[in-house]
Amino acid sequence: MTFNDHIETQEEIELRHQDTLCTNESKLIHPWWYNLKYTLVGIIFGIVFVKAEIISWFRIQEMFQLTSFFMYGVIGTAVVVGAISVFIVKKLGLKSIYGETITFEDKEFNKGQIYGALIFGMGWAITGACPGPLFAQAGSGYSVVIVTILSAITGTWIYGKFRDKLPH
Amino acid sequence: MLEIIKQPWHWAVSGTIIGLIVPLLLILGNKKFGISSSFRHICAACFSGDIKFFKYDWKKEIWNWFFVAGIVIGAFIASTFLSNPGEAIQIAPKTIETLKSFGITDFNSLLPADLFNWGNLISFKGLIFFVFGGLLIGFGTRWAGGCTSGHSIMGLANLQKASLVATIFFMAGGFISANIFIPLIFKLIQ
Numbered sequence: 001m002t003f004n005d006h007i008e009t010q011e012e013i014e015l016r017h018q019d020t021l022c023t024n025e026s027k028l029i030h031p032w033w034y035n036l037k038y039t040l041v042g043i044i045f046g047i048v049f050v051k052a053e054i055i056s057w058f059r060i061q062e063m064f065q066l067t068s069f070f071m072y073g074v075i076g077t078a079v080v081v082g083a084i085s086v087f088i089v090k091k092l093g094l095k096s097i098y099g100e101t102i103t104f105e106d107k108e109f110n111k112g113q114i115y116g117a118l119i120f121g122m123g124w125a126i127t128g129a130c131p132g133p134l135f136a137q138a139g140s141g142y143s144v145v146i147v148t149i150l151s152a153i154t155g156t157w158i159y160g161k162f163r164d165k166l167p168h
Numbered sequence: 169m170l171e172i173i174k175q176p177w178h179w180a181v182s183g184t185i186i187g188l189i190v191p192l193l194l195i196l197g198n199k200k201f202g203i204s205s206s207f208r209h210i211c212a213a214c215f216s217g218d219i220k221f222f223k224y225d226w227k228k229e230i231w232n233w234f235f236v237a238g239i240v241i242g243a244f245i246a247s248t249f250l251s252n253p254g255e256a257i258q259i260a261p262k263t264i265e266t267l268k269s270f271g272i273t274d275f276n277s278l279l280p281a282d283l284f285n286w287g288n289l290i291s292f293k294g295l296i297f298f299v300f301g302g303l304l305i306g307f308g309t310r311w312a313g314g315c316t317s318g319h320s321i322m323g324l325a326n327l328q329k330a331s332l333v334a335t336i337f338f339m340a341g342g343f344i345s346a347n348i349f350i351p352l353i354f355k356l357i358q
Contacts, residue, residue, distance in 0.1 A: 006225055006227065008225050008228070012224055012225055015220070015221075015223060015224040016224040016225060016226075016228060016229070018221065018224075019221075019310055019311070019313040020202075020205050020208065020313060020314070020318075021200055021202050021205075021313060021314035021318035021319060021322055021323055021331075022199070022200045022201055022202020022203070022204075022205050022232060022314070022317070022318045022322065023199075023200050023205070023229065024197070024198070024199055024200075024228050024229050024231055024232075025198040025199070025200065026197050026198040026199070028197075032230070034197075035230060035231045035234040036234060037196055037197075038193070038196070038197075038199070038231045038232075038234040038235040038238065039234045039235065039237055039238035039241070040238060041189060041192055041193060041196070041235060041238060042234070042235040042236060042237060042238015042239045042240075042241070042242060043238040043239075043241050043242035043245065044185065044189070044238075044242060045186070045189055045235075045238065045239050045242060046238060046239040046240065046241060046242020046243040046244075046245070046246065047242040047243070047245060047246040047250065048177070048182050048185050048186060048242075049239065049242070049243055049246075050242075050243050050246035050247050050250075050251070050278075051173070051176065051177040051182070051246050051250060051251075052176070052177045052178075052179065052181075052182030053176055053257055053278060054182065055243070055278055055279075056257055056278040056279065057278070057279045057280060057283070057284070058257060058259045058263065058267075058275070058278070058279075058280070060342075060346075061263055061266075061267065061346055061350075062259065062260050062263045063342070064342045064343050064345070064346030064347065065260075065262070065263050065266060065346055065347065067260035067262040067263045068260045068263070069179075070179050071179075073179030073180060073183060074179045074182050074183040074186065075183065075316070075320060075321070076183065077179065077180050077182075077183025077184055077186075077187060078183040078184075078186040078187040078321050079187070079320070079321060079324045079325060080183075080187065081183065081184050081186075081187025081188060081190075082186075082187040082188075082190040082191075082201075082321050082322065082324070082325030083324065083325040083326075083327065084187075085187065085188065085190050085191035085325065086190065086191070086194075086325045086326050086327075088191075089191055089194055089195075094194075094195065096194070096195055096196065096197055096198050097195060097196060097197070098197065100197075100198055102194045102195070102198050103198060104326055106328065107313065107323065107328050107330045107331065108330065109329060109330040109333060110313070110330070112311040112312050112313055113312055113313065113319075113330050113331075113333045113334040113337065114333065114337050115311060115312075116307070116308045116309070116310065116311025116312030116313070116334075117308065117311075117312040117319075117333070117334040117335075117336075117337030117338050117340075117341065118308070118337045118340060118341040118344075119304050119307060119308030119311065119312075119341065120304065120305055120307075120308025120309045120311075120312055120315065120338060120341060121308070121337060121338040121339060121340060121341020121342040121343075121344070121345065122304050122308070122341040122342070122344060122345040122349065123301050123302070123303070123304025123305035123308055123341075123345075124305065124316070124338065124341065124342050124345070125341070125342040125343075125345035125346040125349075125350060126296065126297060126300070126301035126304065126345055126349070126350065126353075127297060127298070127301035127302065127305060128279065129305075130203075130204075130305070130309075130315050130316040130317070131203040131204040131206070131207070131305060131309060131315045131316075131317070132203040132239060132315070132316070132317055134302075134305070135203070135236050135239040135240050135243070136239050136240070136242070136243035137243070137278075137279065138240060138243075139239065139240035139241065139242070139243030139244040139247075140243045140244065140246075140247040140278065141244075141247060142278075142279055142284050143286070144284055144285060144286050144288075144289060144294075144298060145284070145298070147289060147294075147298040147299065147302065148297075148298045148299075148301060148302035148305070149302065150302065151298065151299045151300075151301070151302025151303045151305075151306065152207050152302040152303070152305045152306035152309075153207045153210050153211060153306060154302070154303060154306060155207075155302060155303040155304065155305060155306025155307035155308070155310075156204075156207040156208050156210075156211055156306040156307065156309075156310045157211045157215055157219075157222075157306075158303070158306075158307055159221075159306070159307045159310040159311055160208070160211060160219045160221035160222050160310070161219055161221075163221050166311065
């Protein structure tokens, strides 16, 4: 039995990809517990978030006050390692562990990458966290951050509600 | 070994591991690295109403919730078992000076207790730092089409021009906020 054997229409696929980068490109249908491997990857990510102190409100203030190189080092290294990895994956035409070809798609520029990004950047400095660290802060025992996460979900909903009225 | 792990990690080690998550997710199942969409999938699953933006097959993306759940668990493991209790975080002296002038007094843990406690929730502080801040994150990331993970790491790693623009404006928003709005907010509180 699978959790989801719905076949998507082209319109549904496009809607799923709208304003979204981190998508599932696999065409395979698996039982839900296959997803537990992503939890393992998430655990690694969560440990790094805490051990590198990336989830610290202070680190974010340092970054935007230009008083520390630390966060620039983390993000810069991650981009370089990620870019080399993507290059290798493309060059060798690597497949996933299930034999599927790994695919990449180009994202069209739209004005959201200016207005939306500015708004998110402001929230990033205020809360001292982007979405990943929000979850890591909550996991580290800063329970009040749950309120911030609920607000972020609300913010996303408001965007969805008024999406058609915003410039893109 | 455990002693080394228990110390704060170097930026190059941390950045390398984060960078390697990109190919790991690709190889495990052709998944694109990112976090902020998890908010959208919650809207789609629970509060889609008649909003077209949330009318997609969210079950295709539940992997992202499993990934996010891992972050919560990993953060718990790291802060409970892999940290030296009572070890203060190293903060740049200039930033400490600036933040002290804003009225911050706690520099011992990752987040200042002056701000991040439940007692602040129903106050101007709480409204700005949790509620308003969270709204900006949710609204902004979705309009931008991704967050620091999706645009600044996955998108830049895939050499996307749109992601470069987004990253530049993430930083611009942060600079404006940290150097103009946050000092202003603290002035209003004091």
